[in-house]
Amino acid sequence: MKALLIGEYRQGKLLDTTYELKAFADRLGADSVMLLVGSDSELPKYDGTLYLADAAKYGEYNPDQHKQLVLQAVEKENPDCIVFVHSSYGWDLAPRVAVALKAGQVSEIVALNEGAYEVNACNAKLRRTVTPKSGRCVLTIQAGAFTPSGEPQGTPQPERLELSGTASAIEFVGYEAAEQKGVDLSKAEVIVSAGRGVGKKDNVPVIAALASALGGELGASRPVVDAGWVDHSHQVGTTGQTVSPKLYVACGISGAIQHLAGMKKADFIVAINKDKDAPIGEIADVLVVADVMQFVPAFTAKCAR
């Protein structure tokens, strides 16, 4: 079995998730080659063929051309699968490649299961085993699901890829930096976060009161920030801040993977949720099955005493 791994490069840097692709190929027992639209100065530590296209020429977000580059490498290597990280780069590019090859795509693989791929459904409350029916397939892997066993090492043998034309339907304008962080949650020892389960904006102060009773900061999950209940500077997760406090209290947070990725390194995790099956229960040290708006005020009163 041979895998073509599609590395990631952004703002002039190789992204570490690139190494998760190699870890996945190893778990699959597949030989691999890699493709990167990047630069000579940021080569991945990887023993093997690296198809390298110049990001200065083909852009960092230019899916039409990146698709053509991937197809060139597919032509040369005839791989059984083409593997992307399930990221803003991967989920955008992978289906374009899949359509061009008329290959089936399995998205956001979290585990391998006897030659089939396991993916989540319904906010990780169910899991599916998916099998490709096309001879060749496109795969995207969940970030963090396949971690390299040690420090990456190796020296790639670069092979240059070029396209004859550089016309593209998409004009990339540039990056916009993350919003200025009003609160630096990364240094907080205690974080008490509000999720959709708090019910409404008026209830957020109840969660903030517990944060303050524990000498900590208020955090929030994405839905709460999107709804405008809490400012974005408090958001914990993939698109917010990554935190590692001594204590993390998740109030009414179901535990979407994007949230878990931002807080699972906390030393001790308490979740308060009325749904005993909520995915947050999988990583919580203690799951309190209760209505947040009943439990939190009672607990805050006890802490303050």
Added chain:
Amino acid sequence: MKILVCIKQVPDMESRFRPNGEKTWYDESDLAFRMNEYDEYAVEQAVQLKEQLGGEPEITVLSIGPERTVEAIKKALAMGGDRAVHIRDDRYYQKDPWQIASMIASYAKGEGFDLIFTGMQSQDRGSAQVGVIVAELLGVSCATTLVGFSYDGGTITVKRELEGGIKGVAKLKLPALVTCQLGLNTPRYPTLPNIMKAKKKEIASLTAAELTGEAELTATAAIYPPAKKGGGLVLEGEIGAQVDRLMGILKEKTAVLR
């Protein structure tokens, strides 16, 4: 301008899920269905664009699914869609993203849509493939994961959400398809007069068989609850007792309460 918005009806994610009898999808009994959250942002963005252009664009809402899907369609019409197409398919859940996208593209091909909005993924299956595949099949340009959108004279400027809160800005010429991320806008609640008005709007009905003969490219081999990793301690029961137990545990296991 002709706009298409593709929506899906999905279960409330707070529900308890269990596999169906044939272990290919979840059991639908006892589940409450609603419009896929991502798609609400897609509908809202289409309606905002129509308003910006003085009401000129015509918005068609498309959804694939069984009879119950009509409820989600009606909501989209009450939010401001003009007409709808319901592709009836009781076995929609057995179709993979390739087949679903092929059905949509097959419908859209002759219609000359200038702009297509979809959610970036569905909350139940979450493949994040359908929108992009539709764009590729129609040969229109495409950008995913939008948290910003503006239109000016045949060109759209989009803001894509990237990891770590960074955003990528790009310009696309119409025709185009975009997939919408949470937070793109604030989806409106349909007002009562608009709900009444929506009742009079056309919902055309097609069957899946009329639209695709494509075979699946991936198949669900099994569906099951994830194995519990043991996890931590579960505290149930009366609030007062839960408070005392948690207090004890935090004093013992963490340094934050003394």
